[in-house]
Amino acid sequence: MTETTSRHLTARERADRGREARSRVPRSDHAEFTPAPDRPDPVDVIEQQSSSRLPDLVPIRYGRMTESPFRFYRGAAGLMAADLAGTPACGLRTQLCGDAHMLNFRLLASPERHxxxxxxxxxxxxxxxxxxxxxxxxxxxAIAGRGNGFRRPERALVVHSAVRAYRKAMRRFARMRTLDVWYSRIDAQELYDAVSTRLDKRTRRRVSRTLDKARTRDHMQALDKLAHVVDGELRISADPPLIMPLDSFLPDVERKDLEQQLRDLIERYARTLPADRRALLAEYEVVDMARKVVGVGSVGTRCWVVLLLGRDDRDPLMLQAKEAQTSALAEFAGRSSHTNQGERVVAGQRLMQATSDMFLGWERVQGLDGRERDFYIRQLRDWKAIPQPELMAPDVMGLFARLCGRTLARAHARSGDRIAISAYLGRSDAFDRAIGYFAEAYADQNERDHKALTTAVRTGRVTATSA
Structure with a gap:
């Protein structure tokens, strides 16, 4: 647990601690959101974050963020962190995802191939x-619902579905033995079997196709999509500016230096893997690498795709080495106990996920500019499927919201005082309703911030490109 004192309390004392927190911070207080009088210009905040990123990629980030309020929200975790710091909190802490928007919940493969x-x-x-x-x-x-044209009562049902699922799941976890909480996980097929009766025939087919498609998004599919043969050798395909092999944008001397640094990065990061995974990784040889643009909020951070081969060209491993900068929450929640930001990411992921990527690790590397940067490394693609909120009807988004709420509760229950949090939440829907009001108020703020960025682009204050 993140709070060691709770280890020495009885279950009753922990529950009392949660109920006592209500007197300090009533659950209804969480409905509040009023921008601080000295709230900084959102564009200034975003530009400050961009200052540590690759300059040629920053316009792509702005281009993606201006596409819609939802896309803006995905890239504005730092902006919201400052806003959240001014909202009520009951004093119970846990390991946070830090960017728990709905698209960061998805289908993933376990090492056991579930x-x-x-x-x-x-x-x-x-x-x-x-x-x-x-x-x-x-x-x-709430923001995704607005983008889909949902009416406010429909959005409220979706948001309440997520928060109610979180509250009820936390209550279940509060009653469970500690090991059982850690063993808990959500198997996608079992989940589909359980909820399919609530879906119409068309939606069942779409969800079933999504499950099937996720199982095809493995290292072989990544190889077929991202690589091709050049002069008899397998190489990563260029897709500028999103995927850039090193020889496409660096002079020969710099390219060779960077290639060696990335080879050293992969070799050294293996020390952060368990012994059996180190032995497995040693079966592979690095053959190519490229720069890759990822996501929305991460655009501009340094991200490398590394192609490794085992027995032959049909035995690939695609790794992604992604730069880890200081958390956007650090200024408001406190700095990490990990000096390496890659280790911070990996430690948090292992703590919150039911099962993590078998090649997940971290390392620090010195760049061509002489600066040291932290990275975390994982497989590029392994049975992943990203939800498509724009295709969701209100009832489907409600089901997805419940799944997200339940998943988040399990992640928090592993690291925080699940008994105290459950007692704070209680059995009523007071907290659910409060968060519903907060979500709508923050959606309003997000629209204002999105408009500020689009205005900055239109007036030439910042430059945006589509990619």
């Missing part, structure tokens, strides 16, 4: 108030 539903992105992970993750998830659902 298709699981879990949280995916942990770039901002850090211990902090558990409410922050819940509020970021809830606001993302």
């Amino acid at each position: 298709l699981m539903f879990d949280i995916n992105d942990f770039d901002e992970t850090l211990p902090g108030p558990w409410e922050w993750d819940v509020k970021r998830l809830a606001a993302s659902l």
Whole structure:
């Protein structure tokens, strides 16, 4: 647990601790969101974050963020972190995802080759108030609902579905033995079998196709999509500016230096893997590498795709080495105990996920500019399927929201005081309704911030490109 004192309390004392927190911070208080009088210009905040990123990629980030309020929200975790720091919190902390919007919940493969539903992105992970993750998830659902044209009562049902699922799941976890909480996971096929009777025939077919498609998104599919043969050798395909092999944008001397640094990175990062995974990785040889643009909020951070081969050209391993910068939450929740930001990401992911990528590890590397940067490494693609909120009707988004709420509760229950949090939440829907109000209020703020960025692009204050 992130709070060691709770280890020495009885279950009753922990529950009392949660109920006592209500007197300090009533659950209805979480409905509040009023921008601080000295709230900084959102464009200034975004530009400050961009200052540590690759300059040629920053316009792509802005281009993606201007596409819609929802896309803006995905890239504005730092902006929301400052806003959340001014909202009520009951004093109970847990390991946070830090960016728990709805698209960071998806299908993933376990090392045992089971298709699981879990949280995916942990770039901002850090211990902090558990409410922050819940509020970021809830606001993302409200924003996505607006984008789909849902009426306010429909959006409210979606948000309440997520928060109610979180509250009820936390109550179940509070009653469970500790090991059982850690063993808990959401198997995608079992989940589909359980909820399929609630879906119409068309939606059942679409969800079933999504499950089948996720199982095809493995290292072989990544190889077929991202690589081709050049002069008899397998190489990563260029797709500028999103995928750039090193020889396409660096002079020969710099390219060779960077190639060697990335080879050294893969070799050294193996030390952060368990012994059996180190032995497995040693079966592969690095053959090519490229720069890759990823996501929305991460655009501009340094991200490398590394192609390794085992027995032959049909025995690939695609690794992604992604730069890990200081968490956007650190200024408000406290700095990480890990000096390496890659280790921070990996530690948070292992703590919150039911099962993590078997090649997940971290390392620090010195760049061509002489600066040291932290990275975390994982497989590029392994049975992943990203939800498509724009295709969701209100009832389907409601089901998805419940799944996200339940998943987030399990992740928080592993690291926080699940008994105290459950007691704070209680059995009524007071917290659910409060978060519903918060989500709508923050969706309003997000639209204002999105408009500020689009205005900055239109007036030439910042440059945006589509890619």
